[in-house]
Amino acid sequence: MISVIFKRLAPVALSIMVLCGALASADSRPNFQENTFVGNGGNAGDLELQITLNQIQATIKTIDGSSVNLCECPEEYEGRAICKYLANMNDEQKKFCQKILSTKSTEVSQLIPKLKFTWVDSYMAVKQSGGDRLSDAIAQSETKNIILNLDKFLSLKPSDRVFLVSHEIFHLIKIDGEYTADDKAKGPFQDGEGGRQLLNSLGSAIAMEAFNQNIYAKQMSAILRSKNYVKNWLSLFLSGRSGSDDKSTFKMDKYTGVELEYRRDFTLSLGASIFYRSVSGDEKYFTSTTAESTEQSLGLVGTWKLSPFADPMTASGQSYFILGIGAEHLNGEHILDDTFSNFKEEDRSTSPIIRIQYFFPLNGGFWISGGAQGSWHKYEYTENNFKSNSNQIYYSLGVSYAF
Amino acid sequence: MHSKKIILISAFLLWIFSSACTPTLPVSEDEHNIGDKLANITKLQSPDGNQTHNVVVFDEVVRKIHQFDINSMKVVRTLSVPDAGETHYVLYNSRANSVIDLSLKGVNVFDSAGRLESKPIQLPARPKSAAADFDQGFLVIYDENSSVGILQLDSDGSVLKSLLLGSLLSDEVSIVAGDIIPGADLILSLSNGKVAIVDLLATLTNKTWQYRLINTSFSNISWLAPVRGKSDQILVKYQSGVGLVRISDGATLSQIDVSSYDFLKLSKLVDAHVIVKKSNQEMTLIFTEGANTLKTRTLFAQNTSILSSQLDLQNDQWRVIESKDRIEYDIFSNSLNTYRSSRSLKRTNISGLLSLPVVSLPSRSSQIILGQDFFFALYPADLGFAEHHSLITGEIKTARGFNRK
Numbered sequence: 101m102i103s104v105i106f107k108r109l110a111p112v113a114l115s116i117m118v119l120c121g122a123l124a125s126a127d128s129r130p131n132f133q134e135n136t137f138v139g140n141g142g143n144a145g146d147l148e149l150q151i152t153l154n155q156i157q158a159t160i161k162t163i164d165g166s167s168v169n170l171c172e173c174p175e176e177y178e179g180r181a182i183c184k185y186l187a188n189m190n191d192e193q194k195k196f197c198q199k200i201l202s203t204k205s206t207e208v209s210q211l212i213p214k215l216k217f218t219w220v221d222s223y224m225a226v227k228q229s230g231g232d233r234l235s236d237a238i239a240q241s242e243t244k245n246i247i248l249n250l251d252k253f254l255s256l257k258p259s260d261r262v263f264l265v266s267h268e269i270f271h272l273i274k275i276d277g278e279y280t281a282d283d284k285a286k287g288p289f290q291d292g293e294g295g296r297q298l299l300n301s302l303g304s305a306i307a308m309e310a311f312n313q314n315i316y317a318k319q320m321s322a323i324l325r326s327k328n329y330v331k332n333w334l335s336l337f338l339s340g341r342s343g344s345d346d347k348s349t350f351k352m353d354k355y356t357g358v359e360l361e362y363r364r365d366f367t368l369s370l371g372a373s374i375f376y377r378s379v380s381g382d383e384k385y386f387t388s389t390t391a392e393s394t395e396q397s398l399g400l401v402g403t404w405k406l407s408p409f410a411d412p413m414t415a416s417g418q419s420y421f422i423l424g425i426g427a428e429h430l431n432g433e434h435i436l437d438d439t440f441s442n443f444k445e446e447d448r449s450t451s452p453i454i455r456i457q458y459f460f461p462l463n464g465g466f467w468i469s470g471g472a473q474g475s476w477h478k479y480e481y482t483e484n485n486f487k488s489n490s491n492q493i494y495y496s497l498g499v500s501y502a503f
Numbered sequence: 504m505h506s507k508k509i510i511l512i513s514a515f516l517l518w519i520f521s522s523a524c525t526p527t528l529p530v531s532e533d534e535h536n537i538g539d540k541l542a543n544i545t546k547l548q549s550p551d552g553n554q555t556h557n558v559v560v561f562d563e564v565v566r567k568i569h570q571f572d573i574n575s576m577k578v579v580r581t582l583s584v585p586d587a588g589e590t591h592y593v594l595y596n597s598r599a600n601s602v603i604d605l606s607l608k609g610v611n612v613f614d615s616a617g618r619l620e621s622k623p624i625q626l627p628a629r630p631k632s633a634a635a636d637f638d639q640g641f642l643v644i645y646d647e648n649s650s651v652g653i654l655q656l657d658s659d660g661s662v663l664k665s666l667l668l669g670s671l672l673s674d675e676v677s678i679v680a681g682d683i684i685p686g687a688d689l690i691l692s693l694s695n696g697k698v699a700i701v702d703l704l705a706t707l708t709n710k711t712w713q714y715r716l717i718n719t720s721f722s723n724i725s726w727l728a729p730v731r732g733k734s735d736q737i738l739v740k741y742q743s744g745v746g747l748v749r750i751s752d753g754a755t756l757s758q759i760d761v762s763s764y765d766f767l768k769l770s771k772l773v774d775a776h777v778i779v780k781k782s783n784q785e786m787t788l789i790f791t792e793g794a795n796t797l798k799t800r801t802l803f804a805q806n807t808s809i810l811s812s813q814l815d816l817q818n819d820q821w822r823v824i825e826s827k828d829r830i831e832y833d834i835f836s837n838s839l840n841t842y843r844s845s846r847s848l849k850r851t852n853i854s855g856l857l858s859l860p861v862v863s864l865p866s867r868s869s870q871i872i873l874g875q876d877f878f879f880a881l882y883p884a885d886l887g888f889a890e891h892h893s894l895i896t897g898e899i900k901t902a903r904g905f906n907r908k
Contacts, residue, residue, distance in 0.1 A: 349907075386885035387564070440867075440884035441903045485907045 143368070144329045145219055145250045147412050151319050152261040154413075156269070157212055158318070159262070159310040163205040169312070171197035171305040182259055182307055185300040192288040197301045204273055211272060216245040223249055237264055239271035241279050246272075258316050258323060259307045267303035322413045326461040328405075328420050330502035333363040335469055337498030339377055343393070348486035350391040350436055352381030357395075359496055363403060363422075371403040373424065377494070389438040393486075401426030401455055415461055422471070424455035432488075434481040445481035449488075452476065459500060470497035532836040533769040534725040534740070537645035537681040537691070538634025540836060541592035541605060544881070547573075547874040548773045549597065554875050559595040559602050563870070564883050565906045568593055568602060568613075573879060576891050576900040581908075582613050585621060592630065596637040601660025603642065605630045610644065610652065614660050623662040624652045634683040641703050643689060649678060655707055664707045672699060672712045682737070682771070684729045690737060690750065692724035698753060717753035721746055728775035731816075733793050738775040740766070745777050745789045747797055757797040759789055770837045772813040780805075788821065790814055800856060810846065811839035813873060814853070821851045822873060824864065843868045848878065848894075862894060 163170065171194050173183035189197065223234040224247060238247045246268045253261060271280060275298075280286050285294035289301075310316060316323075339359040343352035357379030365371035380394040401424035411417040429450045436443045457471030473494040480487045532540055539546075543561040547554055557579065559570045566587035570579040584591055586608040594603040600615040607629045609622040628648035635642045637656065640663070644652040649670035655663045670678040672693065681691035689701040697716045705713035721741035730736040730747075736756065739746050746758035764779035767786065776790040786809075788800040800821075807825035814821050824839040826846050839846065846864040851857065864871055869880040876895050882888040887906035892899050 389885040436886055436904075436907065438885040438888075440882055440888040441886055443886065443904050443907070483904065483907065 143219070144327075145248075145254055146329075147322070147327055147418075148254060148261065149217060149248070149265070150413065151322050152258070152265050153212055153215075155258065155262050155310055155315050155319055156266055156306060157209060158315050159306050159313060160205045160209045160212075162313050163201050163309065170201050170309060171301060173308065174312075177308070177311075182263070182304055182311075185297070185304040186308065188297075189301055190288070193298075193301070196287045196289075197298070197305055200270075200275060200298075200302060201305060204270075204275070207273055208269060211244070211269065214244055215269070215272070216243065218245060218247045219250040219253075220247055221250055223252075237268050239268040241272050244272055258319075259311065262307040262310055263300075263303040266306040267299045270299050270302050324463045325415060325418060326463060326465050326467055326502060328407065328418045328459070328461065328502075329368065330465070331365045332503050333361075333365070333373075333500055334503070335359075335361040335363070335498055335500040337361070337470070337496035339379055339494055339496040341379065341492050341494045343381055345489040346486065347489065348481075348484075350383070350385060350389075350434070350484060350486055352383055352391070352393050355379040355381040355393070355395060359498070365403075365405065369405050371405065373401045373403055373426075375399050375401070379494075386438070389436060392435045394433045395430055396432075397428050397430045399426055399428035399453060401453065418461040420459055422455070422457040422459065424453075424457070426453055426455070427451065428453045428475055428477075430475075430477050430479065432479050432481075434484050434486055436484050443484055445484050445486075447479040447481060449477040449479040451478075457496075465502050467500040467502065468498075469500045470495075472496070532631075535680050536632035536726075537643055537651065537678070537689075538632050538683065539771055540632050540838070541594075541630060542838065542840070543590075543592055544840065544870050544872045545593055545595040546772065547872055547879070555595070555597050557595060557597065557600075558872055558879050559593045560870055560872075560881050561591040561593050561604075562881065562887075562906070564885055565887075566591075567906075568604060569881070569887075569889075569905065570595075570602060571879070571889060571902065573874070573877070573891060576889070576902045578887075578902060578905040580617055581905065582617060582619075585609075585611060585619075590629075594633060594635060594642070596635070596656065596660045598637045599656065599658060599660030601656075605633070605644065610654075612656075612660060612662060620662060624654060624665040624667060626650055626652050626667065634681065634689065636683045636685050639686065641683065641689075643681075643683060643703070645681075651678070653703060653707055655704070666707050666710055668706075668712060672714065679724060680726050682727055682729055684734050684737070684750070687734050690727060690729075692727055692739070696722040696724075698724070698727075698748070698750070700750065717750065719746075719748055719753040720755045721748070721758075726769050728769075728771045730791055730793060731774050736791070736793075736795075738777070738791060740769060740777060745797065747791050747795065756795045757791070759797050759799070761789075767809055768812045768837050770812045770814065772811075772837070774814045774816045776812065776814040778809065778812055788814070790816070792816060800853060802851075802856070808842075810842055811837050811873070815875060816853065818875060819852045819854050820875075821853055823849045823851070824871075824873065825849060839873065840870050843870075846871070848873070850894075862892075865890065 171186060173186040177183045224238050225232045225234060236249045236252045280295045280299060282296035283293055286298045289298040337359040340354055340356040342354055359375055359377040361373055361375035363371055363373035377397045382392045384390055403422050403424045405420050405422055407420040409416040431448050434445050453473055453475045455471060455473040457469055459467045459469045461467055476491050478488060478490060545559045547558060556573045557570055558573055561568050568582040568584060572579050584604050586606055589606040589608050592605040602613040604611040609625050612620040626646040627650050628646040630644050630646045632645045640656040642654040651668045653666045657663050677694045679692045679694055681689060683689050689703055691699040691701060693699055697718055699714040699716055701714040723742040724739045726740040728738045730738055735750050737748050737750060739748055743762040744758055744760040747756040749756055761779045764781050767780050768778040770776055776788060778788055780786045784803055786802050786805045789797055791797050807827055809823055809825050811824040824846055826842060828845045844866055848862040848864055850859040865880045867882055869882045871878055871880045877891055877893050880890045886904050889902045890899055
C-alpha cells in the first residue's frame with residue numbers, strides 16, 4: 101500500500117525538489133569569490149573559521165614581553181607534528197620568532213577584525229620563483245583578504261586551523277618593513293623558502309601557545325556542537341494527536357506513534373522533506389468492546405529555515421525553526437471487537453498540511469527536534485459510526501541527525 | 504404424666520396425617536396472573552397459533568428495544584426507551600406493527616412509525632402479566648399489587664381509551680387470575696370460586712367493572728387459559744387438579760385430580776397445557792385436543808430440569824427446553840430465559856411420543872425465543888449479535904453490529 105502511494109507521490113516529490121533546486125541559485129558550498137565569510141556561521145566553514153580566529157585572538161592576547169617558552173616545543177610534545185617547525189629552528193631563529201610574536205602581537209590582534217576571507221572549493225596555484233605551487237590558502241596583502249580551501253580547512257584539526265590561518269595572517273604583517281613572501285629569506289631564515297619557514301614557525305608557535313593556555317578546551321563546545329548548515333537531515337519522532345474531537349461513539353482519546361522524516365536543504369533557507377508517520381490508539385467501551393484505530397501517513401513538504409538567534413557560537417545560535425507547507429496522504433483503519441464479532445473498516449484522505457518544527461543542537465551532528473502539524477483530513481468509518489474531526493493537530497518530539 | 508405424653512404424641516401424629524391428607528400444591532409465578540407473565544422478548548406465535556415474522560426484544564446490554572425481521576434477520580428498527588435502567592418487558596401488536604414497552608416507570612407505546620406515546624396509563628406497581636387481543640384492540644395489564652390497566656387500541660396501535668381499576672369486582676370478591684379469549688371477552692377467576700365474564704368495552708365506557716358471573720365446580724382457580732379453536736372453553740388449574748370448563752354455563756367438561764403430584768409447568772404456549780410430576784422419574788403432560796376432554800401423556804426417567812414447555816397440537820409437537828444442570832432455585836415458571844446455561848431443545852410428537860434429536864441451544868447468556876421450526880437468539884453483545892437457527896435445515900442466519908449506531 102505504501103509503495104503504491106509512494107509511486108503516486110514520487111512525481112510530485114520530484115517536482116518539489118526540482119523547484120527547490122531551481123530556486124536555489126547556489127549550493128550552500130561557496131564558489132570562488134562568491135561566498136564570503138561574514139561571521140554569522142550560516143555557511144559551511146564560517147563557524148569553524150570564527151572559532152579559529154577567536155582562538156588566535158585569545159592566544160595573541162596572552163603574549164607579551166614577559167611570555168616565556170614562545171616558539172619552543174615542550175618536551176612532552178616532541179615528535180608531534182605541531183612541533184615539526186619549532187624543533188627545526190636554531191637558537192637565532194628561535195629568538196627572532198619570539199621577538200616577532202612579542203612585538204607584533206598587538207598589531208595582529210588589531211588586524212584580525214579587519215580581515216576578509218573567501219572560501220574556494222579547489223586548491224589554488226601560487227606563482228613562485230621556482231614555479232607554481234598548489235596551496236590551501238592565499239593571503240592578499242593589498243586587500244587584506246585571505247582565500248581558503250573550504251574542504252581542506254574543514255578537514256583540519258583545530259590546532260592545524262590555527263597554524264594555517266596564523267601563517268596567512270603573518271603574510272599581512274610587515275616584518276622588517278616589508279611583507280613576508282614564502283619564497284624569500286627573512287631575518288635568520290635564509291633558505292630559499294626562509295619566509296615560509298618563518299611563517300610556519302610563527303603559526304606553530306601560536307598553535308602551541310594556544311595549547312599551553314588551554315585555549316582549545318575553552319572553545320570545544322562550539323567545535324563539537326552540531327552545525328545547522330548541513331544539508332541532509334534524518335529525524336525520528338514520537339508523534340501523536342488528540343482524538344477527542346472526532347465524532348464517534350468509538351473514538352480514541354489519543355493517537356501515538358512514530359514519524360520518520362528526511363529533509364534536504366537546497367539553500368540556507370529552502371528545502372524539501374518527505375515523511376512517514378504511523379500512529380494508533382485503542383480504547384475500551386461498554387462491558388467487553390475494544391476499539392482500535394490506526395493512521396498511516398505519507399507527506400511531502402516544502403520547507404523554509406529560519407534562524408532567529410544571532411550568535412552561531414552558541415547552542416541557541418545554531419538552533420532554528422522550519423516552516424513547512426505540503427500535502428499528506430493518510431490511510432486509516434478502525435476495528436471494533438466485542439468478543440462476539442469483529443468489524444474492520446478502512447478509509448483514506450489527502451490533505452494540505454502546515455508544519456512548524458524547532459531544531460536544537462547537541463553534539464556530533466545530533467539534534468533534539470520537535471514541532472506541530474496542522475492538517476484537514478476528513479475520513480469516515482460509516483458502519484462503525486466514526487467520523488473524523490475536520491482538522492487535526494499532530495505533535496512530535498524526537499532526535500535528528502544531520503549529515 | 505404418662506397420659507400427657509400420649510396426648511402430645513397423638514396430637515403430633517394427628518397434625519402429620521391431617522397435613523398429608525389436605526392437598527397442597529406449590530404456587531408459581533405463572534399463577535395469579537391475567538394473561539401471560541411478561542417477558543423481555545415477544546412470542547413468535549399469535550393466540551391462533553400463526554407464526555409472526557417479527558420478534559421484538561429488549562436488549563439487556565444496550566438497553567434498547569430491537570425489532571427483528573426473522574426472515575431476513577435484519578433489524579427493522581431500534582427504539583430508545585424512557586427509564587432505560589429499569590427492567591423492561593415488551594409486547595408486539597402485529598396488527599398495527601406497534602411495540603408496547605412496560606416497566607415499573609410506566610407503559611410506553613411505539614406506533615408503526617416509531618412515534619412514542621408515553622405513559623398512556625400509569626400502573627401503581629411493577630407490571631407482571633398481560634393479556635391482549637390486538638385484533639379487537641384490547642390490552643389488559645396486571646401489576647404486582649393486583650391493579651388492572653385496560654387499554655383500547657386503534658388500528659395503528661395508538662391508545663383510544665385507558666382505564667385503571669383495582670382487583671375488587673364487588674364486595675369481598677376480588678380477582679385471582681384471568682385471560683382474554685381471542686375474539687371474545689376477558690375471563691376472570693374470582694376469590695369466591697366463581698368466574699366473571701367481563702365486557703371490556705362497557706367497562707372502559709362506564710369506568711367500572713362490567714361483567715356477568717358463572718358458577719363452576721372448582722374453587723380457587725389460580726390459572727386459566729384459552730383453548731385454541733374453542734372460544735367457549737378454558738383450561739384451569741384449581742386447588743387440587745386440572746379442569747376443562749365450558750364458559751357459557753360453567754360446566755365441567757373434564758377434570759383430572761393431581762393432588763398426589765407436583766406441578767412442573769403451567770403453559771399457554773401454543774396450546775394450553777400443564778405438566779406435573781409424581782417423582783423425579785415420572786412426568787405427565789395434561790392437555791385438551793378440543794374434544795371436550797382432557798388427555799395425558801406420561802414419560803418416565805426424566806432427569807432434566809424443564810425450563811419451558813410449548814405444545815403445538817396442530818403440528819403434533821411438544822417442545823421442551825431443558826437443562827442438565829441441577830438448578831436449585833424455583834424454575835416453576837414457564838420461562839426459558841431465567842436460566843441460560845446448558846440449555847437444550849427436546850421435541851416429541853404427541854401422537855406417538857417419538858422424539859427428534861435433541862438440539863443444543865446457545866449459551867453465553869443469550870435471550871432465546873422458540874418458534875415452530877426455528878429458534879432466535881439474541882446474545883449479550885455490546886455491538887449486537889443475533890442468530891436464527893433453522894430446526895429443519897440447521898442453517899444459521901446472523902445479524903451483527905446493529906448496536907454500532
